[in-house]
Structure formats: structure tokens, C-alpha cells
Amino acid sequence: MSAQPSSARPAETYDVVVVGAGFGGMYMLHRLRGLGFSVRVYEQGGGVGGTWYWNRYPGARCDVESMQYSYSFSEELQQEWDWSERYAPQPEILRYANHVADRFKLRSDMEFNMAVKACAFDERANIWSVTLAGGKTATAKFVVLATGCLSNARKPDIKGLESFKGPVYHTGNWPHDEVDFTGLRVGIIGTGSSGIQSVPVIAGQASHLTVFQRTPQFSIPARNAPMTAADRKRFRDNYPEIRRFAREESRNGIYTELPDRGALDDGDNERRAKYEARWQYGGLTFMSVYNNLALDQAANDTAADFVREKIDEIVKDRETAGLLRPANYPIGTKRICIDTDYFDTFNRPNVTLVDIKANPIEEILPNAVRTGGKDHEIDALVLATGFDAMTGSVAKIDITGRGGQTLNRKWAEGPKTYLGLMSAGFPNLFLITGPGSPSVLSNMIVSIEQHVDWIADCVSYMRERGLDSMEAETAAEEKWVAHVNEVAYTTLYPQADSWYMGANIPGKPRIFMPYIGGVGPYRQICNDVAAKGYEGFAVSRAEVERKVAS
Numbered sequence: 001m002s003a004q005p006s007s008a009r010p011a012e013t014y015d016v017v018v019v020g021a022g023f024g025g026m027y028m029l030h031r032l033r034g035l036g037f038s039v040r041v042y043e044q045g046g047g048v049g050g051t052w053y054w055n056r057y058p059g060a061r062c063d064v065e066s067m068q069y070s071y072s073f074s075e076e077l078q079q080e081w082d083w084s085e086r087y088a089p090q091p092e093i094l095r096y097a098n099h100v101a102d103r104f105k106l107r108s109d110m111e112f113n114m115a116v117k118a119c120a121f122d123e124r125a126n127i128w129s130v131t132l133a134g135g136k137t138a139t140a141k142f143v144v145l146a147t148g149c150l151s152n153a154r155k156p157d158i159k160g161l162e163s164f165k166g167p168v169y170h171t172g173n174w175p176h177d178e179v180d181f182t183g184l185r186v187g188i189i190g191t192g193s194s195g196i197q198s199v200p201v202i203a204g205q206a207s208h209l210t211v212f213q214r215t216p217q218f219s220i221p222a223r224n225a226p227m228t229a230a231d232r233k234r235f236r237d238n239y240p241e242i243r244r245f246a247r248e249e250s251r252n253g254i255y256t257e258l259p260d261r262g263a264l265d266d267g268d269n270e271r272r273a274k275y276e277a278r279w280q281y282g283g284l285t286f287m288s289v290y291n292n293l294a295l296d297q298a299a300n301d302t303a304a305d306f307v308r309e310k311i312d313e314i315v316k317d318r319e320t321a322g323l324l325r326p327a328n329y330p331i332g333t334k335r336i337c338i339d340t341d342y343f344d345t346f347n348r349p350n351v352t353l354v355d356i357k358a359n360p361i362e363e364i365l366p367n368a369v370r371t372g373g374k375d376h377e378i379d380a381l382v383l384a385t386g387f388d389a390m391t392g393s394v395a396k397i398d399i400t401g402r403g404g405q406t407l408n409r410k411w412a413e414g415p416k417t418y419l420g421l422m423s424a425g426f427p428n429l430f431l432i433t434g435p436g437s438p439s440v441l442s443n444m445i446v447s448i449e450q451h452v453d454w455i456a457d458c459v460s461y462m463r464e465r466g467l468d469s470m471e472a473e474t475a476a477e478e479k480w481v482a483h484v485n486e487v488a489y490t491t492l493y494p495q496a497d498s499w500y501m502g503a504n505i506p507g508k509p510r511i512f513m514p515y516i517g518g519v520g521p522y523r524q525i526c527n528d529v530a531a532k533g534y535e536g537f538a539v540s541r542a543e544v545e546r547k548v549a550s
């Protein structure tokens with residue numbers, strides 16, 4: 001393995017190829033380069049930032065507070081970057097990603113507008129061959145898939161969509177130039193996080209907005225506000241403890257008070273007061289009021305009822321309020337949304353809600369969306385239809401491992417990994433925030449940093465010992481997959497038809513993909529595995545094997 005600076009390497013041969021230049025790929029490059037590995041990052045987009053490069057829709061912003069949804073690996077970086085709002089908007093997060101790329105001089109080892117099409121493992125040489133768009137190839141000992149969990153925008157299969165005469169936008173692949181809806185009749189399909197963020201902003205511009213809703217969502221007010229210097233100082237002074245807690249003790253990578261009681265341990269008035277206080281405070285910690293909201297249906301009902309009552313209070317039209325009230329799944333078991341004026345937007349005279357659960361979209365016409373025999377005329381259409389989450393971007397790459405097995409074939413019944421980091425039969429191929437790890441259930445930058453550090457330690461370990469390959473053992477993988485599943489089914493999560501379950505993609509296997517055991521406990525498991533010499537992973541030294549074979 002070379003320890004030479006990447007500028008002196010032979011062309012197209014690297015120690016590590018990293019796919020994707022979002023927060024995962026950027027930090028992976030920084031860590032590996034610091035260890036003296038030659039690295040190439042291939043990114044299909046035109047710049048860094050991943051999610052924040054693609055999702056430029058009106059109202060896009062993070063829903064974990066920016067002081068926490070930011071890298072912790074550099075003390076200087078976290079002290080010097082000034083977030084302007086409690087939840088930074090997309091342009092600011094993208095500026096931050098670009099700042100990180102410049103500050104740590106990452107761009108020289110990145111290639112943009114370069115999609116990875118295929119990766120094939122050469123068992124004799126223990127080398128991955130990577131095929132890029134345009135037929136170019138590269139080889140590397142290791143491949144890291146930093147391809148993102150929410151990076152494969154899902155275009156719905158709706159009859160007539162191609163015939164629509166006006167512009168069609170997908171929130172997950174938004175144009176770089178400003179889109180102005182002034183004076184237009186706009187339709188938006190989908191009311192997940194992206195829909196909920198964009199509806200109030202589009203409604204403020206459009207002459208009319210028609211919201212096509214299949215499933216109503218639980219949404220909590222963000223209470224976004226400008227960050228003051230004092231707010232920033234409070235975080236900065238306490239960063240060591242905030243970051244430690246998020247990594248080691250929290251379940252979701254967010255610093256917050258840990259509840260010590262269940263929802264039914266309090267009487268009605270006390271419980272209501274606690275929910276009210278969190279509703280007023282705003283944000284994701286609403287679900288941390290009690291310690292059993294994800295576990296106990298009766299406890300969960302108390303939180304769900306509280307939010308449903310809030311929707312009733314805010315939305316004036318009774319029929320619209322009824323349609324907006326989620327009824328068929330426990331609160332929090334679909335990704336909980338964080339909004340600014342979402343429910344209130346339905347009080348505007350220029351907004352109409354259409355229930356496409358009761359009256360599914362029949363067809364899109366050149367100037368309208370037809371549901372239940374009625375044509376809703378529109379000039380522009382927004383698809384807020386989400387992603388083929390967690391596995392979609394990996395599945396788009398044709399990955400062939402040991403014995404000619406493809407990852408898509410192996411994962412046909414659902415993704416199988418050991419710790420969400422590797423999949424048996426695919427040596428030296430790592431996933432960042434892969435299925436089987438906390439990933440989308442957490443503050444993802446915390447999970448990204450943990451995976452990147454683990455992978456960096458692992459490849460250093462291999463270099464020190466002259467190892468040629470490492471891969472998950474099938475038995476360890478099967479045990480982990482069973483554990484992930486078992487833990488999921490101790491909670492209420494599998495009750496919802498969510499994208500965590502793959503339920504938003506027709507034909508996708510219904511498996512609860514992320515690991516719900518908690519960020520802190522999961523980190524401990526990963527650390528223990530490494531401390532025991534990468535227990536559950538098989539290693540090989542090709543030189544030794546070849547000698548034995550000859």
C-alpha cells in the first residue's frame with residue numbers, strides 16, 4: 001500500500017476509491033489522506049455537499065439544529081463557522097460543505113460529474129476495478145460507498161406524467177437556477193419532510209397551490225430563529241460534552257435531556273404540560289419527552305393525540321383538519337417532520353388539500369392532475385416523492401464480489417450487512433451509514449463520523465499487518481441481521497408503511513433497514529468488534545495463501 005502523497009501516484013490506481021462527495025465522502029477523504037493513503041473521490045454531481053447539493057427546493061433546511069448537525073472532527077472548524085439560524089437553510093449548509101472542501105484542500109483528490117457505474121472484485125489480486133461514466137476505469141484496493149441514504153430521488157410512476165406541458169420539478173433534484181412560482185398554479189405531490197418544508201414557501205409565491213396528500217404526517221414546529229452570538233457561545237463552550245454525549249450516550253446522535261420516565265407515569269395535566277413545553281421549544285426532541293413513546297402503544301397514543309389536537313386547533317376548516325390528522329400509524333414511526341407554518345398554510349385562501357388516498361391520482365393531463373374524476377388545473381408540478389432510501393444509490397452501481405456474486409442479487413430479499421459496514425462476499429468494500437446501522441434514525445453527521453473513523457482505523461490495521469483483504473463472515477452477518485430485526489420488532493416502528501421499511505417503493509422487500517439499538521450502544525459494539533481483532537470479519541494475506549496453494 002503506498003504512503004506517497006496522492007499527487008505522485010500512478011494515474012487511476014489508488015489505495016481507496018470513495019464514491020460520493022457528501023459529508024461522508026468528504027470526511028472519508030480527509031481521514032484517509034491524513035493517514036497517507038492515496039484516495040480518489042468520484043462524485044456524479046457537479047460539486048461537494050451531496051444532499052445539500054441536490055435538494056435546493058424552497059424551504060429546504062436541516063431539521064437537526066445546525067450547531068449539532070455539523071462536523072465535530074476539527075475543533076477549529078466548529079469554533080470558526082458561524083451558523084446564522086437554529087436550522088440553517090440549504091444554501092448555507094452547501095456553503096459550509098464548500099468551506100470544508102476548501103479548508104481541508106479536498107478538491108484535488110475529487111472528480112466531479114463522474115458517476116461510478118460498476119465495481120468488480122478481482123479475487124486473485126484483491127483489487128477492485130471501478131468503471132466510471134464514459135468507460136474510464138480505476139483500480140483500488142478498497143472501495144468506500146459514501147453514496148448516501150437519501151440520494152436516489154424517486155420519480156413516481158404516474159400515468160401521463162410525461163404529457164404534462166408545464167415544468168416538473170423533483171425536490172431531490174432541484175434546478176440550480178432560482179425557480180419562481182409567482183402567479184402560477186402549482187401542484188405538489190407528496191407530504192413527507194420535503195413536501196412539508198416546501199409547501200408554506202411555495203404557497204407564499206404561487207397564485208394557487210394544490211397539495212396532493214396520500215398520508216398525513218405528524219409534524220412539530222421547528223421554531224427556527226436567528227442564532228445569536230450568545231447562542232453560539234453556549235454551544236461552543238460546551239462542545240466537548242455536547243459532542244461526547246451525542247456520540248456515546250444518545251440514541252439518535254442529538255444532545256438532549258434523556259427522559260427517565262414513561263408517558264403513563266405522569267397524570268394528564270403534567271403530561272400535557274410537558275408536551276406543550278416541547279411543542280413550544282420546537283424540533284425533534286418532542287419525541288424524547290418520555291422514554292417509551294417508541295415502545296408502548298398507549299404511551300405513543302398520548303403524544304399522537306396531543307399533536308392531532310394541535311392540528312385541530314391550527315387548521316380552521318374542519319374537513320381539511322380531518323384530512324391532515326394522521327390516524328393509522330404511531331407517531332415517530334415514520335420520520336417525524338419539522339415545519340415552519342405547515343398546518344397554518346392550509347388556512348390560506350390559495351391552498352387546497354386533495355386526499356389521494358381516498359381518490360388516487362388517475363392521470364396527469366397536459367394541464368391538470370385528475371383525481372376522483374376531477375381535474376385540478378395547474379401550471380407547474382412539484383414531486384416531493386422522496387427517495388429509494390438506504391439502498392437505492394448502492395443498487396444503481398453494478399457491484400460484483402467474490403465468485404461473481406452481485407450485491408443486487410444478494411440483497412434481492414433485503415439488504416444484508418454486518419454492522420451496516422460490510423457485506424459478506426464483498427471484501428474491502430465499505431458502506432457509510434449502510435443498512436443495519438443507525439444512519440437515518442440519527443443525526444447523520446454523528447453516524448458518518450463514527451463510520452469514517454472506524455473504516456480509517458480498519459484499513460490502517462490492515463496496512464500495519466500486511467493484510468490483503470477483510471470481509472464480513474456470513475455467520476456474523478446473519479447474526480447481526482437477525483439482531484437488527486429483533487430490536488426493530490421490540491418497537492412500534494415496523495407498524496408504519498415507512499421508507500425505513502422500503503414501503504414507498506413498489507416491490508421493495510419490507511425490511512426495517514436502519515439499526516434502532518441507539519447510536520451510543522452501536523458505537524460500543526463497533527469498538528468492541530475492532531478491539532477483538534475485528535471479530536466476525538475474515539482476513540486474508542494473499543501472499544501467504546498463494547504460497548500455500550502453489
Ligand SMILES: Cc1cc2nc3c(=O)[nH]c(=O)nc-3n(C[C@H](O)[C@H](O)[C@H](O)COP(=O)(O)OP(=O)(O)OC[C@H]3O[C@@H](n4cnc5c(N)ncnc54)[C@H](O)[C@@H]3O)c2cc1C
Nearest residue numbers: 020022023024044050051062063064115116147148443444
Ligand atoms: C432534504 C433533506 C434534509 C435532511 N436533513 C437532515 C438533518 O437535518 N439531519 C440529518 O441528520 N440528516 C438529514 N438528512 C440526511 C442527509 O442525507 C445526511 O444528513 C447527510 O447529508 C448524508 O451525507 P452522505 O455523504 O452520507 O450522503 P449524501 O449527502 O447523499 O451524498 C452522497 C453523494 O454520493 C453521490 N453518489 C451516489 N451514487 C453515486 C455514484 N454511483 N457515482 C458517483 N457519485 C454518487 C451523490 O450524488 C451524492 O452527492 C437530510 C436529507 C434530506 C434529503
